[in-house]
Amino acid sequence: MSDKSSIAYVATEEKPQRPAPASTTGVLGWTKENLFATPLNTALTILSFLFLAWMLPGIVQWAVLDAVWTADSYRSCLEISNNGACWAVVGARFDQFIYGFYPHDLRWRADLAFVLLCVALVPLLWDKTPHRGKMMLLSLLYPFVAYMLIWGDGFIFSEVESKKLGGFLLTMIIGVSGIAFSLPLGILLALGRNSDMPFIKSLCVGFIEFIRGVPLITLLFVASTLLSYFLPRGTNFDIILRVVIMVTLFASAYMAEVIRGGLAALPRGQYEAADALGLDYWQSMRLIILPQALKISIPGIVNTFIGLFKDTTLVSVIGLLDPLGLTQSVLADSKWNGTVVELYVFIAAIFFVFCFAMSRYSMYLERKLSAGDRH
Amino acid sequence: MKRNFLPVALGAAMALTAGAASASTLEDVKARGKLNCGVSTGLTGFSFTDDNGEWQGFDASVCRAVAAAVLGDPNAVEFVSTTGKTRFTALASGEIDMLARNTTWTFSRDADLNFTFVGVNYYDGQGFMVPKALGVESALQLDGATVCIQTGTTTELNLADYFRKNNMSYEPVPIETNAEARQNYLAGACDVYTTDASGLAASRASFENPADHIVLPEIISKEPLGPLVRQGDEEWSDIVRWVLNSLIIAEEKGITAANADDQKAKSTEPGADTEIARLLGAEGEYGAMVGLDNDFALRAIKSVGNYGELFEEYLGESTPIGLSRGLNAQWTDGGLLYAPPFR
Structure with a gap:
């Protein structure tokens, strides 16, 4: 055996790792990979930057640099700065856009209702909430508490009429109750449509197809005008309740179809397996079918929620003063006549916050629930 | 000035049969302690929300005047904002007690929809606004113009009639709201904007350079705007009619919100105007004839001011809208305001 090993050199220690080439890490690497990977991407990136360079200075100039933040009328805005935004109108009318005509001294009740809404949502949205089961029971009580706070019960809290509700308070009332009630109703309708019982099936199919075949605005007109003829004069069937019912029915028909998509996407084996285990109908739905079907449907469900939330602005057509309806009465004040864009930008920003939050939550939920799918 | 007759007519018929069973509107309002008054969701000068x-x-002041007369408190009003589409059903169904919403008094609304117009609080008419740079001085020079026009309104029909009558052509740019019209007009999407003259003045007041735009002299339609109530409750329509008339008479007689009490005290002195005494409740039992007390007109005048004061406050030359009295001057000044005698 030779002294000399056939192997010239044996590394006894692992070599220290060298950093990745500078061109693939950090800002430079990210830029290269994401913005300039191919000639097409490079061209698109340059075009986008040119577009931004063309648009942004004007927008910033209008919205920030030349903007007027405090003034007492549009005229004085124009005197201070001729071509900037007049954000003063948002400041002057902020309360009105949030609460509508809710009495000043009772606005804490609306605030409290909003805070409690956030509290009630925690156990529903976040599965690591301590004592989640008990908290959820409390959340079930929320609708009653909110009703008492906002409308008053005549005993502890003085009553507030529906005519006083407006602005984002109204949007939240219609949006949140529509969202809360349309999901369970939609699930029932979807199950009914898949049912073997002909009567229930045709009832659900008829309802869904009718509601989907009619524009929401028609339903709102029915709620606001036609219903008041069919009810005896003097009956006070609250207009907001009527609107909430119509919006809920409308959204639940769409919801049913979204969930039916989820049900149809499940392999037949899942249904048969549930039967083979000897589960009855409700057990198999609750334990096996719906958890999977709803998971598949999340993007569609949230889509419907967001659509419903934005559709609440249609109530301005029947004279309810949601934020968009309020812009009309604000613009009619000759002090602020002309501040059109500012008001719409403000309302759009608030809607964006809510809709974006919903969309991000659904992405989080999808990621969390799909963890089990990765093999 | 939108309309939707069929459902309204249908509803009015039903509401009337239902209404026959219920108490009178005056009793309803008194029992409720609030007047439900329909106003526009927003029309410059006529109804809007202030910073509070x-x-x-x-228009909102007419509601307040009626509330002051009937309930003694100009703030005892629940304002119900109505759109062009919901206003008539809201009134017919009893959701509101009266409608003060720049509504044009027409034959069919009066007769077919079963409403009673109690009077006219603003004589309006359709006009045209053009940029000065266009060099147009009369509506007859508008042949071939593009016109911004609100869809589904009587203004649309008036426009078509006027251009056809004068053998001119135009290209309509349909728009939905006043705000939309403003943006379109300023962006140059149309040469001409047409709507009620008061609306034109209001829009023009909000422009950066109002002097660059002119309202043409031609007024092509009659738009008598006034408050209305349901037909069939004559006591209630009398109340609303005479509250409006009181405000008009008050201006004619020089009674203002500030001097009404003095005028009442002085009206019983020998040689004073007896109509003032009757109007302000110092003489006669006129309030009792409509189921109110004798001070109802006094309260209405004291709470909102006389017609002229209202006009100056919301529409007149001291406001950004800057309307002149024109047709809305007292008959003694060559206008159309002519309230029947209070006697």
């Missing part, structure tokens, strides 16, 4: 979230304006 209160409804103000020329």
Whole structure:
């Protein structure tokens, strides 16, 4: 055996790792990979930057640099700065856009209702909430508490009429109750449509197809005008309740179809397996079918929620003063006549916050629930 | 000035049969302690919300005057904002007690929809606004113009009639709201904007350079705007009619919100105007004839001012809208305001 090993050199220690080439890490690497990977991407990136360079200075100039933040009328805005935004109108009318005509001294009740809404949502949205089961029971009580706070019960809290509700308070009332009630109703309708019982099936199919075949605005007109003829004069069937019912029915028909998509996407084996285990109908739905079907449907469900939330602005057509309806009465004040864009930008920003939050939550939920799918 | 007759007519018929069973509107209002008054969701000068979230304006003041007369408190009003589409059903179904919403008094609304117009609080008419740079001085020079026009309104029909009558052509740019019209007009999407003259003045007041635009002299339609109530309750329509008339007579007689009490005290002196005494409740039992007390007109005048004061506050030359009295001057000044005698 030779002294000399056939192997010239044996590394006894692992070599220290060298950093990745500078061109693939950090800002430079990210830029290269994401913005300039191919000639097409490079061209698109340059075009986008040119577009931004063309648009942004004007927008910033209008919205920030030349903007007027405090003034007492549009005229004085124009005197201070001729071509900037007049954000003063948002400041002057902020309360009105949030609460509508809710009495000043009772606005804490609306605030409290909003805070409690956030509290009630925690156990529903976040599965690591301590004592989640008990908290959820409390959340079930929320609708009653909110009703008492906002409308008053005549005993502890003085009553507030529906005519006083407006602005984002109204949007939240219609949006949140529509969202809360349309999901369970939609699930029932979807199950009914898949049912073997002909009567229930045709009832659900008829309802869904009718509601989907009619524009929401028609339903709102029915709620606001036609219903008041069919009810005896003097009956006070609250207009907001009527609107909430119509919006809920409308959204639940769409919801049913979204969930039916989820049900149809499940392999037949899942249904048969549930039967083979000897589960009855409700057990198999609750334990096996719906958890999977709803998971598949999340993007569609949230889509419907967001659509419903934005559709609440249609109530301005029947004279309810949601934020968009309020812009009309604000613009009619000759002090602020002309501040059109500012008001719409403000309302759009608030809607964006809510809709974006919903969309991000659904992405989080999808990621969390799909963890089990990765093999 | 939108209309939707069929459902309204249908509803009015039903509401009337239902209404026959219920108490009179006056009793309803008194029992409720609030007047439900329909106003526009927003029309410059006529109804708008101020920075405190209160409804103000020329139309809203009519509501306040009626509330002051009937309930003694100009703030005892629940304002119900109505759109062009919901206003008539809201009134017919009893959701509101009266409608003060720049509504044109027409034959069919009066007769077919079963409403009673109690009077006219603003004589309006359709006009045209053009940029000065266009060099147009009369509506007859508008042949071939593009016109911004609100869809589904009587203004649309008036426009078509006027251009056809004068053998001119135009290209309509349909728009939905006043705000939309403003943006379109300023962006140059149309040469001409047409709507009620008061609306034109209001829009023009909000422009950066109002002097660059002119309202043409031609007024092509009659738009008598006034408050209305349901037909069939004559006591209630008398009340609303005479509250409006009181405000008009008050201006004619020089009674203002500030001097009404003095005028009442002086009206019983020998040689004073007896109509003032009757109007302000110092003489006769006129309030009792409509189921109110004798001070009802006094309260209405004291709470909102006389017609002229209202006009100056919300529409007149001291406001950004800057309307002159024109047709809305007292008959003694060559206008059309002519309230029947209070006697």
